[in-house]
Amino acid sequence: MRVLKGALLFLVVCILGGCWDRMEINDLAFVTGTALDVQEDGSLFCTLQIAIPGSKEGSGGGGKGDSGSFYLISAKGNNGNEIHQALQKKSSRQLFYSHRSVVFISERLARQGINKALLDVFTHDPRNRLKTYMMIVKGGDARQILELNYPLKQVPLEVVNEMQRTGDEVAVTLRDFFIANQSEGIQPVVGVLELGDHLTDKKEQIFKAEGTGILKDLKLIGLLDEKETLSLMWLMNNLKYGRISTPLPEDQGKIGIMLNHTTSKIVTHADKNAVRFNVMLEGTGTVEENNSSLDVSDSAQMAMIKQAVENSVRKQVEQLLLKLQKKYKADSVGFGQEVYKSNPGKWKTLKKEWDAQFQNASITVDVDLTVNGAGMVHSTLQHE
Structure with a gap:
């Protein structure tokens, strides 16, 4: 009983005494x-x-x-x-x-x-x-x-x-x-x-x-730069929002798109001596600026806009990948990581020479966008 009372007394003293090693905010x-x-x-x-x-x-x-x-x-x-x-x-x-x-x-x-x-x-x-x-x-x-x-x-x-x-x-x-x-x-x-x-x-x-x-x-x-950063973030599946300005074919003007949802998927194909990659980019966007004679409320003309934007994105992403592969020789996207996840055995054989493999890897890019044209103004103010 005395031992129990002593233990309780010690506990009470510790509680009432506070934390001996605490740091005051004023310090x-x-x-x-x-x-x-x-x-x-x-x-x-x-x-x-x-x-x-x-x-x-x-x-x-x-x-x-x-x-x-x-x-x-x-x-x-x-x-x-x-x-x-x-x-x-x-x-x-x-x-x-x-x-x-x-x-x-x-x-x-x-x-x-x-x-x-x-x-x-x-x-x-x-x-x-x-x-x-x-x-x-x-x-x-x-x-x-x-x-x-x-x-x-x-x-x-x-x-x-x-x-x-x-x-x-x-x-x-x-x-x-x-x-x-x-x-x-x-x-x-x-x-x-x-x-x-x-x-x-x-x-x-x-x-x-x-x-x-x-x-x-x-x-x-x-x-x-900013455009290359947008492409990189899209490739890494980290892009939340983004703006794209796309020139239309035959000097028809430019279209401004606001991306509000994007996804990315990298598919790996392992061959005997190398690997190939297929990048699939998807996204949803809205026409925010129409400096052309096209009517965004017309489905046929919206299809032209969609194709032009997809081609512009594909070209922009391919240019970034070429820069990473040939100029910087750095796998910043994580293609090697995709090999490691999908085929760990293949990665073991490629790991030590991945710098050289990445520089020469075949990477194809597919883009599929859903572009909405409805807004406060359905077409350009210059459209007749």
């Missing part, structure tokens, strides 16, 4: 964004954007020491632990990364290789949030993104909101990147941002999405 510095650059001597330069306690979200930027909703601290080093230690010494509060939205990586660092910047720093430390997005900053330094005096909210939050809203931009989290990097038969891709055109005027400082970064062996080897 934390909430990191909202990270920028990684590389110095001339090859060392890493890391910049953190930290929310100012009690500031109103969207009250303005605080880059370069300006008053606002955040402030920046920076440090350089040769590895993650060294940088984190230097950053922590610059903060009177414990750095807390669970609210971080985006990790920005400069194009220069990405082209040199991001393995030392990411794999060790972000995989072994449990304080890092794997749902954090990662983006490559085209040209300039990544820290310039965090320094922007953006007129709305903090830049990292706006980047995430933009990627989640549009549905036609590559949105890759740390978790997505690590899975792709460790998976069979696919190379990871990363979204790309670029600084705006008015960096000298603080009231007009902006950023814009600028396509996709193609990586191979954890090094950036090329960039895709």
Whole structure:
């Protein structure tokens, strides 16, 4: 009985005493964004954007020491632990990364290789949030993104909101990147941002999405533009929405289509010495702009529009595949992964030489679209 009473008393003391190792919110510095650059001597330069306690979200930027909703601290080093230690010494509060939205990586660092910047720093430390997005900053330094005096909210939050809203931009989290990097038969891709055109005027400082970064062996080897990014996302079955502008044959004008539903399927055909692929793209879209003499309410003319759009999409996708195969030599879509899934035995024989096999693989593309023409205006205003 005495033992039981003693145990109960100890339990009561522990409960009333609270958690001895808890961290008070007033002792934390909430990191909202990270920028990684590389110095001339090859060392890493890391910049953190930290929310100012009690500031109103969207009250303005605080880059370069300006008053606002955040402030920046920076440090350089040769590895993650060294940088984190230097950053922590610059903060009177414990750095807390669970609210971080985006990790920005400069194009220069990405082209040199991001393995030392990411794999060790972000995989072994449990304080890092794997749902954090990662983006490559085209040209300039990544820290310039965090320094922007953006007129709305903090830049990292706006980047995430933009990627989640549009549905036609590559949105890759740390978790997505690590899975792709460790998976069979696919190379990871990363979204790309670029600084705006008015960096000298603080009231007009902006950023814009600028396509996709193609990586191979954890090094950036090329960039895709917006049209190529749309094709890539469609191939990977990740496209939610998209806009296509299609020229009609015989100089009849152009048609603008808004895609609101797309699917992709890759069928693998294994031969003795190689593999062939058939890509089947399907989608549903609506005519949003008709700069031609065609009447979208006429079924025969809508059939012409449908065929023209399908041919345009097929040509655009084939050009992207040719670029991936011959120029970048990177299987960013995951054709090798399809071989691995459908025929693991065949993949074992192809895995070591997949780079060469992918460059010469036969890939055919079929497109089947459902195009709706009904809208506020059934045909062009110029139609008579």
